[in-house]
Amino acid sequence: MAKGSKRRRKPTAREVQDLERHDALKVLLEELGWTITVSRTLDGPGGDCVVRGARRVIVSGRLGVPERIGLMAEAACREDLGAVFVRPDLRELIEAARTAGRPGAEIDE
DSSP states (O other), X not given: OOTTOOOOOOOOHHHHHHHHHHHHHHHHHHHTTOEEEEESSOSSOEEEEEETXXXXXXXXXXXXXXXXXXXXXXXHTTSOOTTSOOOHHHHHHHHHHHHHHSTTTTSOO
């Protein structure tokens, strides 16, 4: 290997799985009308919002893939996904975000 060159390490199976989930969630949200924006200047982690009538998920560029997945899952849990095919692993992430976001959600009111 030449002096000064850096070798990239092979991603772990978990990292590959996370990247695949990230991309699948992004596609799902875009199909549902969301825009995903990565901001390098955002102070906090980001989140979902409505800007001039457009639904957006704004994510800090400093976040890792698992944290980005969490923010996108939180946005997706606000959608009615009954008529949309969502892979079981993604549906599980989205349901976990829905439960985490609503204290007492397991109690039938």
